Amino acid sequence: MEMSVDYDLDDRHLPSSQVEKIPFLHDHRGEEIFSPSSLRANFIPVGAMTADLDESKKSKYSGMFQETPLFSPVFQHLPSVKPETLTGASKEKQELRRKLVRGSNILIVQGGYSGKRFIYERLKELGIIVTILDGPDSYWKQTVDEGLIHQFVEIDFTEYESIVERSLDLLLDLDTVFDGVTSYFENAVPLAAKLATALGVQSNPVEACEKARSKSLTREVMRDYGIPVPKFYKIMNKDEVSKACDAVGFPAVLKPSFGAASFGVFRVNSAEETVSMYDSIMDSFAKDYERSDLWRQGTEMLLEEYYDGEEFDIDIILSNGEVVYNKVSDNWSCAEPWFQEQGTNCPSVYPMDRQEEIMKIAADTTLALGFLWGVFHVEVKYTSRGPRLIEVNARMGGVSVRQANLYAWGVDLVEEHIMSALKIPLSPVIPNEPLANFAQFAINTPYTGTVTGKDWLKHLEGHEFLDAVYYYKFPGDHVMGPDAQVPTFLAEVRCLTKDPKTSMTDLLKYIEESITALTPPLKADNPELPEAKENKFFFPASLFPFAEPAMR
Known part of the structure; x- marks a missing residue:
């Protein structure tokens, strides 16, 4: 069972002749004029480049837009829009913003994992023309034929040192002038900013x-x-681990400086444990280097003071x-x-x-x-x-x-x-009071084994609080429990209530009761493990640190 979520924020799909006209300055004679330069500031001076490019490349790319029209529909309209139509919060002004983005060309640098598909579905609803720059194995390549995105530009990320230059060579061969460059993917944010700057599009x-x-x-x-910071020490190689331990003390947290999604993040309680964990992480870096652009951004580690709370x-x-x-x-x-x-x-x-x-x-x-x-x-x-x-x-x-x-x-x-x-x-537009209570629970593997069950959360279907269930592992998949490494993410449950009489505590109680009653759909690698013998998901109320006292 998998239930999807439907978003109907912009469910109007009308012919252009039926779309409400965008108000322009010439429709409002005698009123305050909005300076075109303030909204055309999206484009920086021609020839602006990133520091990553050598002099020959700078010469090659500078002036590349001198004879190219810069503005897609969004930037043709922006300079003439009345100021009050874009400043301030209202449903009407938000709808105008949605109209303005229709037809704009956006470059997305690395599309992320397939679970981000809802992003591109929403962008399509908004009328955004999306180009994705990503690796040869990217899920997003197939979405061109589906009509989800406009075009896919394939690039090899393994040679990360030259990624900016090679990306620009590919992008300049396109018949597309981009109005914006961005990414919804953590690893790609600096690269997106570099490409935006090189293409003459303002970014952070x-x-x-x-x-x-x-x-x-x-x-x-x-x-x-x-701004308050913990004690921290930047570790560039193994020889610096002992210095870091002396500087920070214990307990501490060891993490990759360029990590994401808690990958490689561990609590350590002694110098011996820190050295062992450092070696383990460095070993994973070496194994994954060719496959993961995450590590190619740097293998620098950080040891910092552990925070309570x-x-x-x-x-x-x-x-x-x-x-x-x-x-x-x-x-x-x-x-x-x-x-x-x-x-x-x-x-x-x-x-x-x-x-x-x-x-x-x-x-x-x-x-x-x-x-x-x-x-x-x-x-x-x-x-x-x-x-x-x-x-x-x-x-x-x-x-x-x-x-x-x-x-x-x-x-x-x-x-x-x-x-x-x-x-x-x-x-x-932000309401004075919340519109709903929302809660999400990640179901993690309790012990190492093989998934045997299908639709094992089906008993949740039909409950008034249930919003959606997502499965991430399926029958035959081998999954890891805390006995072996970081537990595998098995499934996700999302719950929702719009009834003001239903408190967050009620929602959390429902999740706890629904999950603790489950038998994990797993065949254990080691049936003698205490967790496997117990054969239940561990989900105590103490996991809810912010719930009302009744939940503690």
């Missing part, structure tokens, strides 16, 4: 994207701006340096020592005064890094010493983040992200 500064991508650089920026996700939207959206979701207790996520709920049920502290450190750090536009997914812990930042992801959050914000606050991060790439002033 390359330097800001690189600082956010590197966890050690993020820490350095925070320290320089007086409760963890949160903060979703932020910036419009020309102004925070126009800032909302908190609660993360449930992570499975240590891997920091694997278990679930989330939105809106937050944490005290509002502490939420405000959390939102402040998230926004302050994002701005300190140098960002001006876009959607950001920021992770923060509220510790015994107050809020402390984990990381800033310079793109929309993955998995259920879009759905959580859409359901709870009515804000579609997919469309806000693409509008920010086009430099359309953003001001989403």
Whole structure:
């Protein structure tokens, strides 16, 4: 069983002759004029290049747009749109923004995993003409024939040092002038900024994207701006591990500086454990280097002070340096020592005064890094010493983040992200009270074995709280439990209630009761393991650190 989610934010598919006319300046004689230059600022001066290109390449690419028309439909309209039609929050103004993006050409750098398909379905609904630049094995290549995207540009990411030059050579051979360049994929954010700059399209500064991508650089920026940071030490090779242990102390967290999705993140409690874990991670780097552009961005590691406390996700939207959206979701207790996520709920049920502290450190750090536009997914812990930042992801959050914000606050991060790439002033409509309670639970493998069951969550179907179920592993798949390594992500359950009489506690109780009653659909590799003998999912109420007292 798999249930999909239907989004009907923009369900009008009318012929152009029936679409409401966009109001232009010439329709409003005698009223204030909007400066064309302020909205055409999407394009930087011709010939602007990234520092990655040598002098011969700079000569080759400079002036490439001198005889090329720069503006697609969105930029033909923007200079003549009345100012009040784009500033401020209302349903009418948001609909106008949606109309303006129709027909714009967007380059997406690396499409991400197939689970991000909902992004491109939404972009198609908005009338965006999408080109994806990605590797030869990309899922997105096939979506051209499906009509989901306009074109796919194939490139080999294994030679990462020359990726900017080779990408530009391919892109300049296209009959497409791009109005925006962006990515919804963590690993690709700096590359997207470099390509945008080289193509003459304004984006967030390359330097800001690189600082956010590197966890050690993020820490350095925070320290320089007086934002609280943990003790941390950048490890460039094994000889520096002992120095890092002496500098940071224990418990600590060892993580790749350029990691994503908690890959390679471990809690360590001693110098011996740190050395062992460092060797293990370096071994995985060596094995995966040719396959993963994640590691090719750098194998630098970071050892930093372990934070106690409760963890949160903060979703932020910036419009020309102004925070126009800032909302908190609660993360449930992570499975240590891997920091694997278990679930989330939105809106937050944490005290509002502490939420405000959390939102402040998230926004302050994002701005300190140098960002001006876009959607950001920021992770923060509220510790015994107050809020402390984990990381800033310079793109929309993955998995259920879009759905959580859409359901709870009515804000579609997919469309806000693409509008920010086009430099359309953003001001989403935010209700005074949440529209719904949303919760998501990640079902992780309790012990190593082989999946035997199909539709094993079918008993949830039809419940009033159930929104969707997604399976990620299927009969015959071998999966890993905590007895072997980081547990495998088996399935995901998303729950929703729009009834104000139904509290978040009710929603969480439903999830707990539904999952703890299950028998895992697994044949254990080692039937003598205590977990295999118990043969249940471990899902205690203590996983909900922010629930009302009745749940504790």
